[in-house]
Amino acid sequence: MKRFAQAAQAIAETPSKLDKTGILGAYLRTLPEDDLACAARFFTGNPFAARDQRALALGGRTIVAAAQHMWGFTDADLSATYREHGDLGSALAPFVRPPQTLGLFVEPLTPATLKCRLDEIAAAAGKSAGKKRQLLCESILGACRSADEAKYVVKIMTGDLRIGLREGLVIDGIASAFDAAPGDVRRANMAAGDLGTVAVAAKHGTLSAIRVAYGAPIGFMLASPILFGSEYKELREGRWMVEDKYDGIRAQVHKDGERVRIFSRTLNDVAYSYPEVVRAVGTLEGSCILDGELVAQREGRVLPFRYLQARLQRKDVSEDLLAEVPVAFACFDILAYGDEFLLDEPLLERRARLAEILPSSSQLQLAPWSALEPDGSAEELHAAFEAARARGQEGLMLKRTDSPYLPGKRGKCWLKLKRELSTLDVVVVAVEWGHGKRAKVLSDYTFAVRDRHGKLQTIGKAYSGLTDAEIARLTPWFLEHRLPEHTQRQKARRHEIPVEPNVVLEVAFDIIQQSDLHESGFALRFPRIVRIRDDKPPSEVDTIERVRDIYRRMVDREGGA
Structure with missing residues (x-):
């Protein structure tokens, strides 16, 4: 492991992705098979x-x-x-x-x-x-x-490597080591679910022999946000389809013979929490990998996410809970069928294949879609958005009909149109070191609002929204204003560093939900930092009363608790 450590340290010290893959490839090239397979896995963290x-x-x-x-x-x-x-x-x-x-x-x-x-x-x-x-x-x-x-x-x-080396760069490093095409390495990895096996196959030139490994989760293709009310320049090229953006949990379903697995965004198998979905998928013929959303649904209407929370991570789901919070899988993509990977097929063709194999039921549904007219107006798009919200959805998904499926990628072929619920002015009370390229800066901020006595109550954590320059400026300030460890809040995360509550942020969010993760009793869903409020003192951050008011109005709009 001495040489592994030397390579890892060299990779950590260079910001250049090209240099990282070059260092990795040079190291992997020297390894015997047993070390090569293990090292390739280790470099993914x-x-x-x-x-x-x-x-x-x-x-x-x-x-x-x-x-x-x-x-x-x-x-x-x-x-x-x-x-x-x-x-x-x-x-x-x-x-x-x-x-x-x-x-x-x-x-x-x-x-x-x-x-x-x-x-x-x-x-x-x-x-x-x-x-x-x-x-x-x-x-x-x-x-x-x-x-x-x-x-x-x-x-x-x-599992905390922190050298700025994501799986995609490990794939490029393997390709560099053995003169293989990165696309071939990537497809083989998606099939095998094991970069160690793929690295050895690349060394021997046998990548094409690797077949789909059901039960090995594939990275989810992600969507980039698009601002509601903008000029929508992103939609001017290509043909687009429109789908509802569900208020649920993204999931990837693997059916292999009689076995069904359901993988979450963290790539954990959560099938035990959704037995009705497992039964429905089990009726499909053949083997397949499906992408979609788990949603709480009653009488054809999607319920707010807070209902679905009752089903999260439940290993034993009672008949009463199944009746109280019924769950369906809304399927919008197919990644593999039998021994055939479909990732490189255009979305429109994948959708056609999906429609052929997916019989609709109350627990297994084909997500509907419509074509976005090339000369459509912003008003028409907004009308579709409001209709989706009226159906209980978060907003809209916009997808190019010719897009391949790009695992783990957040590009411009898939877009998500949402509208923020509100913003809050909050104060940072704890920080954490970041990951990847932000491993050496404090980029993850836990923040709080005031209760009626002025005491700070945490309500969320955000790590997106600020520029690299802003984070770099704040990091030394936070290090200089750390608080003693004994001042850490009761519900602190393991890696939290308590800091003086002086930095005020404006944070936007989509949903407020009740939660015992934070002292306030609430949590913000999808929080994003809008800006640093240098103009506002910590004594003037928002209160828990305002949080409760926003929550009450949200619940009223959704049709009750």
Whole structure:
């Protein structure tokens, strides 16, 4: 893992995507097959393949306990380095020491040997599982010979690599390493659900032999927002279709024979929460991968998202709950059928294929669509938008009819038209280090409103809306105005850094929902930072009374609680 760490550090230190893929490709090219497969997976930030549903079940406390046993540092020492770096791998790296008994760890740690020990951690079960995981973790950390090696091993174990290397760049790195076409590597990865398998196939020139692996989730194609009431210049080229934007949960359904899996945006299998959808999909002939939205629906009308919350992450769904909050899958795309991938087919043709195989039922529905007239007016689009809102939807989706399906991409071929519910002036009370290209800046902000006594109550977290320059300017200010750890709010996230409540933001949002995640009892859905309010003191941020008022008006508009 020494060379893995050297490559990862070099990748982290360059902002150039081209340089990142070049460094990665040069490293991968030198590896034997067993190390190549494991390293390719590790560079995605995950210990296992995407299609592998196993979890390490290795908490930060176990890693810290193993590190303390190996290297001998105090909790206060770790707190200081964690506040400085913001992730556990970087925080533990300064404490690396050679093991007292070198003979115990004569085998060098490689990607393949690390993967074997991670397999053992994932398999640990029974009463002594916790102790076994810690001992295995100690053996891994004890095999590390440098601070960087330990840092990246811990980052792999925590799934928090933070070197600005997304899966797409790993795909480009594999292509660079073995002179393969990036498109061929990407399609093979979508089929296999395992970049390790794909990397080995690229090395041997056998990418075309990889077939669709049902049960391996594919990255979702995403839509870019379009401003309501704008000039809609984006719609002037090409032909477009219009769909309702559902107020539900995006989901990808895999049917392979009799087995049905439902993957969320986080690529977790959530089929157990929606047994009526599983039964409906099970009636389809053949194997397929479908894209759509899970919605709460009664008598043909979509219910507000707050109803669907009662079904989230429920492993045991009672008959009463099934009757109280019935769920349907509104399907708007098909990604594979049998052994055939359809991603490169135009959307209009994918929609035609979908209509051929999808019988409509109360739990499985073909999402309706209409053509956007090329010479249509903004008024007509707004009328369609208002009609969608009247049906209980969030707004409209606008999709180019010739668009291929681009997993994990947010381009201009799919657009979402929504209208913000309102804005609030809030004050930042905690910050977190970002991810990817923002890994070295504080870009994630938890914010609060005032209660009637002036006490700050958190209501949400936002990480979009500000420019890189604004975030870069705020980061040193937040670091200089950190508060002691004991001042952290009761419901703080693990990586939150409490800060002095002085930075006021205006935040826009689409929905307010009741939630126990924040002290206010509410949470903003899809919050976006509109601007920094340098002109407003923290004492003048909005109140919880205004939040309740916006919530009441929203509920009244939706037709009651």
